[in-house]
Amino acid sequence: MALTDDQLSELRAQLDSERTRIQGNVTDLSEELSTSLSNTTEEHGLETHIGDQGTDTFLRSRDAALEEHEVRLLAEIDAALERLDAGTYGICEVDGTPIDFERLQALPWARTHAEHAEA
Ligand SMILES: [Zn+2]
Known part of the structure; x- marks a missing residue:
């Protein structure tokens, strides 16, 4: 059964609000990523603290992975x-x-029925 105009506008509203929410997340994550990068440079200068660096790297890659996921979702919503x-x-x-x-x-x-995604 094809979707009615009411259903389509409901789904469009859902996509719009989800888009706004994720866009905000991506902006936050980008800021966090650039902040943690500049902090590392400023705090440590030429000295290297292996332990701190390890934590920083871990947090950065976690944020980066999260951002990548959100960016991909954003592309799906745009599509x-x-x-x-x-x-x-x-x-x-x-x-x-x-x-x-x-x-x-x-x-x-x-983009597809649930059964294709599960297969
Ligand atoms: Zn199908």
């Missing part, structure tokens, strides 16, 4: 919004049939 504009939203990329509304509510940027 979903493009499909909404193009009128191809909610169509499974595997079999070309409509994705159920419940799945899209849970995962508005879904």
